[in-house]
Amino acid sequence: MKNEITNNQKRIFSGIQPTGNLHLGNYLGAIKNWVNLQRDIPSIFSIVDLHAITVPQDPMKLRDSIHEVTAAIIASGVDVKKSILFNQSSVKEHTELAWIFNCVCRIGWLNRMTQFKEKAGKNREKATVGLYSYPVLMAADILLYKATHVPVGEDQKQHIELARDIASAFNSMFTKENEEDFFSLPEPQILGTATRVMSLRDGTKKMSKSDASDASRINLTDTKEQISNKIKKAKTDPNPLPETMDELKSRPEALNLLNIYAALSSQTISITLEQFSGKGFSHFKPLLIELAVETLSPISSEMRVLLKDTKEIDKILKIGEEKAKNIAEPVLKKVKNLVGFIN
Numbered sequence: 355m356k357n358e359i360t361n362n363q364k365r366i367f368s369g370i371q372p373t374g375n376l377h378l379g380n381y382l383g384a385i386k387n388w389v390n391l392q393r394d395i396p397s398i399f400s401i402v403d404l405h406a407i408t409v410p411q412d413p414m415k416l417r418d419s420i421h422e423v424t425a426a427i428i429a430s431g432v433d434v435k436k437s438i439l440f441n442q443s444s445v446k447e448h449t450e451l452a453w454i455f456n457c458v459c460r461i462g463w464l465n466r467m468t469q470f471k472e473k474a475g476k477n478r479e480k481a482t483v484g485l486y487s488y489p490v491l492m493a494a495d496i497l498l499y500k501a502t503h504v505p506v507g508e509d510q511k512q513h514i515e516l517a518r519d520i521a522s523a524f525n526s527m528f529t530k531e532n533e534e535d536f537f538s539l540p541e542p543q544i545l546g547t548a549t550r551v552m553s554l555r556d557g558t559k560k561m562s563k564s565d566a567s568d569a570s571r572i573n574l575t576d577t578k579e580q581i582s583n584k585i586k587k588a589k590t591d592p593n594p595l596p597e598t599m600d601e602l603k604s605r606p607e608a609l610n611l612l613n614i615y616a617a618l619s620s621q622t623i624s625i626t627l628e629q630f631s632g633k634g635f636s637h638f639k640p641l642l643i644e645l646a647v648e649t650l651s652p653i654s655s656e657m658r659v660l661l662k663d664t665k666e667i668d669k670i671l672k673i674g675e676e677k678a679k680n681i682a683e684p685v686l687k688k689v690k691n692l693v694g695f696i697n
């Protein structure tokens with residue numbers, strides 16, 4: 355039985371790339387919110403391997419990363435009985451819808467995407483077409499399930515705005531007169547205090563999988579000792595923690611560490627600031643280490659257990675694939691029909 359869905363059903367979609375180690379930014383900016391949101395809203399989460407190959411990948415490492423990222427998502431608390439978890443390339447409808455959206459999206463819209471500019475850098479002529487049109491595939495990921503809410507970190511906001519533009523353009527090009535718009539417009543869900551976790555070495559740079567320095571990020575697989583050493587060595591400034599948010603804003607490293615503390619303890623930044631104002635980093639850092647270890651150690655040990663049985667991970671992904679296809683197939687069929695294909 356295929357699941358026909360209507361536009362007024364709430365549905366979450368989000369994805370994460372299987373490239374290298376997942377880090378604290380991925381956890382606090384995305385996965386922690388997925389875990390909370392899945393309780394109340396039907397949710398679909400994807401390991402987006404098609405996105406990963408927009409930059410060169412070693413095939414063996416890619417396969418390992420798919421398993422590792424799946425394990426990290428489950429170990430963090432995504433409930434695979436309740437939510438759908440699947441590998442993007444196993445549902446071919448993503449690429450098919452992306453092609454149709456390539457014929458809806460305008461080049462001018464893609465030219466505004468800041469992440470492409472950052473990732474391609476000066477070497478733009480050598481970047482792949484996939485890297486350039488990646489936000490179109492992301493729009494297809496979301497709209498293929500008619501998702502209404504998309505929990506992500508701050509860096510993905512512009513891509514979700516593009517997905518809204520594509521949905522609107524598709525609606526005006528293809529929705530029949532007197533019929534309800536085919537796609538509703540997805541809302542970004544940028545939640546918590548750590549929507550943009552910064553590098554531990556430089557509070558003005560985003561924490562990222564691709565940073566050459568491993569000391570810049572806390573990986574979900576780091577040991578207690580690694581977490582502790584990285585936080586001990588994290589860049590700070592010589593002053594005690596301030597009293598007001600205004601003062602904190604001009605101190606990027608202090609702001610970042612306090613935001614991380616606030617997000618890990620699920621409290622607001624102002625309460626966190628109140629708790630630590632006037633205290634030095636020598637007082638604050640050990641408490642941050644304790645909290646980070648307390649949160650991340652159970653995740654990394656559960657990941658290690660799950661990774662001992664990759665066949666079981668494949669089974670979980672297969673179940674997710676079937677459930678995802680049940681939703682995706684009828685949506686794509688209707689899209690093809692609206693576009694004028696015979697199917």
Ligand code: TYM
Pocket residue numbers: 367368369370371372379380381382383384402405491492495496504505506507508509510548549550551552560561562
């Ligand atoms: P990706 O794999 O780069 O990151 C996965 C999620 O982690 C968030 N994130 C961060 N949040 C806070 N601070 C950071 N330093 C940080 N770094 C990463 C990202 O915002 C993201 O939520 N294009 C997406 C994957 C994707 C997707 C989708 C997301 C593909 N299709 C559809 C939502 C819906 C990406 O590359 O995320």
